[in-house]
Amino acid sequence: MATVNAPKLVVVSAGLSRPSSTRLLADRLAAATARGLGEGGAEVRVVELRDLATEIAHNLVTGFPGAALREALDAVAGADGVIAVTPIFTASYSGLFKSFFDVLDNDALTGKPVLIAATGGTGRHSLALEHAVRPLFAYLRAVVVPTAVYAATDDWGSGGDAHTGELPARIDRAAGELTALLARRPAVPRQAEAVVPFAEQLAALRG
Template identity: 60%
Template sequence: MKLVVVSAGLSTPSSTRLLADRLTAAAVGRAGPAAEVEVIELRDLATAIAQHLTSGFPPPRLAAALDAVAAADGLIAVTPVFAGSYSGLFKSFFDVLDKDALTGTPVLLGATGGTARHSLVTEHALRPLFAFLRAVVVPTAVYAATEDWGDDGLARRITRAGAELAGLVGPFEPATAVDTTPDTDTAAAIAPRSLTGANTSVDPADGFEIVPFAERLAALKG
C-alpha cells in the first residue's frame, strides 16, 4: 500500500502537519508495516505551483509530487482554514492535478483552525472538492481546533478515520475495535434524542415525556 500525505501547513512547526502525521500513524497502524508513506509539503512547492499555473508546465519537483498523488493507493489531505475555507495553496495544488488522477482513490480529509466555528469546513468545502475529483472520501473527516489538541474526542476521530482509510485501501492487520462512541461535536450527539429516534422509552432524566403520535391525535380530536 502506498499512502501519500499532502500537507498545506505554512508554519514550522505546523499544526496542520501534526494532524497529518497523526492521521498517517492511525492509518498505518491499521494497514501494517507494508505501508509505504510519502509526505508532500506544499509550502516547499508554492513557487513551482505558481509557475505551473502561469506556464502550464510543472517544474520537476512539482511533477514528481503530482505523479506520486496520481499513483497513490490512498491519500491523506490536510489544510489550514483560511477565510472559512481551504487555503489557496491547497486549492492551487489540486487545480494543477490532472482531473482524473484521483478517480476511485480513497481519501481522508483533515483541516486545522483556531476556532471550532470552522469545523464544518471539511463538509462544505473539502468534501465537494474531492467529490468533483471523483475520489472516494472516507466517512470521517477530522477537524482540529486549537482547543482540541490533547482531547480524547480528537484522538477517537483520528483513530476512526485512519481505520476507515486503511479499510478502503486494502486488507489490514487485526486490531482492537475502533471506539464508536459518538463525539460531542456530531449532529446526532447535539440533537434532541427524540428527533434522532434514539429514545424508545421515557427517561425522567431527560426532563420530557414522549407521547406516541396516535395518542396525541386522539387527544386533540377529543
Template identity: 60%
Template sequence: MTAPGGERTIAVVTAGLTTPSSTRLLADQLAAAVRDTLDGRGIPRRVVTIELRDVAHDLTNNLLTGFPSESLREVLETVVKADALIAVTPTFSASYNGLFKMFFDVLDDKALVGKPVLLGATGGTERHSLVLEYALRPLFAYLQAVVVPTAVYAASSDWGPHATALRARVERAATELVDLISHEPTKPPIDPFANPTPFEDLLKG
C-alpha cells in the same frame, strides 16, 4: 492497482504555511494512525509526506505557464500513483487555503478517480469545523475520489486537555481509510438498542 498483499503507498499532502504547523501535526497523526492500522493487519506500506509550501513557487509557475517543474512533477506523480491520499489544510476565510487549492488545480482532474482519501483540516476555533463538509468534500466529490465518512478537524483547543477526543476521531478515520485500501468493509457501530430487553422482563426485576 496494488495487488492483494502488495505494498500500499500512502501520500500525505499538507498545506500548512509555517514550520512547525498544526496542519503538519494533524497530518502526521493521521499518517501514523493509518500506518499503525496497516501494520496491525500485516499490510506492507510506504508513507510519503508532501509539504506544499516546499513547492509553492513551482505551483504558481505551473499555473502561469502550464508546465510543472521537475520537482513538482515528481510530487504530482507521487499522488497519482499512491494507493490512498491523506489531505490536510488550514482553514482560511472559512475554506481551504490557496496553496491547497493551487495543488489540486494543477493536478489532473482524473488523477483521484476512485482513489481512497482521508480529509483533515485545522483552525483556531471549532466554529470552522464544517469546512470539511461544505468546502473539502465538494472539491473531492468533483474529483471523483472516494472520501472516507469520517473527516478530522482539529481546533486549537483539541491539542490541549481534549486531545483524547481528537485521537479517537483520528483512529476512526484511519480505520475507514485502511478498510478501503485493503478492500474490507467498515464494520458498523454496535447499536445498543438493537435487542432491547422486553418490558415484561424489566418488571420482573
C-alpha cells in the same frame, strides 16, 4: 517499516509554518493508518505544499510543472490512498491547497480513497470540511472516507500532542475507514496499457 507490497500512502499537507499544526495532524493520521494496516504498514510519502508554492504558481501561469512539483503530482497519481490536510482560512481551504489540486490531472484521484482533514483557530470552522473540502474531492471523483477530521488550536496540548477526548478518537475512526479501503485495494505496480494496433482491434471485432 513498510514491506515491498505495502500500500502507497501520500500525505498532502498545506501548512504554512514550521512546525505547523496542519503537518502535525497529517502525521497523526498517517501513523494511525499505517498502524491499522498491520505488520506491513504503508509506504508513506509526505508532500509539503509550502515547499512547492513557487512551482505551483509558475505552473498555474505557464502550464508546465517544475521537477519537484512534477514528482509530487506523480506521487499523488500513483498512490493507493491520499490524506489531504489544509488549514482553514476564511471558512474554506487555503489557496495553496486548492492550487495544488487545480494543477493535478483531472483523473488522478478517480476512485482513489482519500481522507480529508483540516486545522483552524477555533471549532467554528469545522464545517468547512463538509461545505468546501469534501465537495472538492467529490468533484475529482475520489472516494472520500465518511469521517473528516478537524483540529482546533485547543485540541492540542502544549507538547504538541492531542488531548485525550474526541480528536484522538476521530483520528482513529477516520484512519480505520481509510485502512479498510486500502485493504481492499492491494498495491500493485501500475503498468502502462498496451497499445493494440488498429488492424488487430479490427480483426478482433470481426472475429
